[in-house]
Amino acid sequence: MSLDIDYYELLEVERTADEKTLKTAYRRLAMECHPDRNPGCDKSEAKFKAINEAYDVLKDPQKRAAYDRFGKAAFENGGMGNGGARGGAGFGDFSDIFESFFGDAFGGGRQRGPVRGADLRYDLEISLEDAFHGRTTEIAIDVAAKCGDCEGTGAKPGTSTRRCNLCGGHGKVRAQQGFFVVERTCPTCHGRGEVIEDPCRKCGGEGRVDERQKIEVTIPPGVDEGTRIRVAGKGEAGPNGAPAGDLYIFMHIARHKVFERDGTTLFCRAPISFTKAALGGEIEIPGPDGSKHSVNIPEGIQSGKQLRVRGAGMPVLQGRGRGDLVIQIDVETPTRLTARQKELLCEFRETETGEECPQSRGFFDKVKEFWDDLTE
Template sequence: MTTEVDFYELLEIERGADDATIKSSYRKLAMKYHPDKNSGCKDSEGRFKAISEAYECLKDPQKRAAYDRFGHAAFRNGQGGGGGGQDFNAFSDIFENIFGEFMGGGQRGGQRGPRRGADLRYDMEITLEEAFQGKSTDVTVDVSAACDTCSGSGAKPGTSAKNCSTCGGAGKVRAQQGFFVVERACPSCHGQGQVISDPCNACHGEGRVEKTKTLTVNIPPGVDEGTRVRLTGEGEAGARGAPAGDLYIFLHVVRHSIFEREGTTLFARAPISFTTASLGGEIHIPGPDGDLHSIKIPAGTQSGRELRQRGAGMPVLQGRGRGDLVVRIEVETPTSLTSRQRELLEQFRATETGKEHPQTTGFFNKMKKAVAG
């Protein structure tokens, strides 16, 4: 009686080992017991053949599942294990349970008949103002649509498709290879389960024809770059009456000359005169809604200060309220002065004590201390 060593023990791995672990362990052991490194050693040669056999089994997901279920009996081709025919049938059932999901599995999730049509993509550019307000617009696309002549069936009017005689309408055929049950698409109907003996002249049996369609797209207020609008059932028509795919409209917001956007917040740069920055005042920013937003400038405002106007930004997509408008202030130094303006500024400079510019005074005081130190 021959002693059969467990394949996992031969490869020195756990039963739940992943593929990378199996491969790594096999390589290490194969190098150790390879006949070229153990010349004349019968034990090493036998061990090398055994680990090779174990690796050939466990590296294959189907064979490994069979081994985990039935052990060495799964590979005896009917010898031992309580009767070859019963073992084969039992393994066929468990193989179908395990792999039926991936191979069609008959009625357990197998897909037969015409497939759903493909989804389509359409890229559309809109302005920031359109993203703010929302809009309704038409797009023209070339798609495969259901054939009007045969109503998408693919069969000549007055006729209909019939169940495939090869697969009996299942769309799949089975064949036994060793202890495996292999299931594949029916070669006669190509997996559709039905055949058309008298195809439609307009679509040649496809059930769909090329058409140009004009569709209305409703863009809601508050959309952003990359927002998708889905038009259900407006993609490619499925073959022979199968459901159509969807059309996805990808939105791209054109760069604005004034505003930058982060979510629902709008940012704008606003240059102001140094007198307005010094004395305070008010500026007006036109928003994407068409309104003028008044921004109050506090006296003593410095460059880089951000002033926030609540509720003056972009609308919340499919929600309530709006984001904010943030204005970044840039104080502009005059570059051209009249003699009178220069005279007034000279008079102002003559009255300066340093308290008017605390940052400037503080900076140079630090510099003096650093040099003195």
């Protein structure tokens, strides 16, 4: 140990500090005590190493639990303190014992070798037109990337690591629980068998540094709300030079001024005048690709009627063909009439027989029968 001080006191945090608080405190202190900022100061260099040592323990849930229970004795001479198991931290639950004995046989054991970096999520909003055509765009993300100075090893360039004293370089330790002797990954070296003696100054022994990266993303035609695009190897860098995770981009389609979407089908509402509804005619509806579709309005069409244009909807994602464009007709009653228009409508009303609007006539016939029944 570089400094015989409680790890929490060393990092200047409470014992209940969460992961974010620990990380913030570590970065602040590491910057203050960094050898580059304190050249020739042995005390600062020793504190810098001690801070890294403390953070390495407290950021790991298993090692932190062992430290909270037994202090530094948990990592010295292969002991855990009174009542603890030799050679490592205690058991979380019986599943650890089961996995240690039967995991490899049944394919469910703990992962061997380097631990892959974490996957990342990015939410990207695009227009309906971009979803129709597809596009290539550039996004910027903040990610823990592999340190360029130490190539992800965490060791200062030009220095070497030393064999882990806890596991003897095996990367595994044995712990006894009653009649069981269980082999687990070493909590000090995390299975590497080696310990960093002189941490990299740029990353503080983490092997990773936070940086902003720009990534080019190809969006295929036909993506929909919630479509997930995987960009391999663009997630967080793995610890100790392990492979990076993946980046998952979740697509969100911005609301459109004309269309609503359901899969590959596009919907739009088309208000038409009551004269066009009565006499019929044509309307022109745009497509998401800028094309124009002439739609025939049959005579006497009613509100709510849907007209379909085949193959004028969204493309099938990673497939062939397109969905349909569905136009819902809304017959609009005029609200601003000139005197002449009112006069013509009055003349039309005088000629009505009831046969022009059979649904209306049928409804009021039923209403009349209802009143007649009540008066009998």
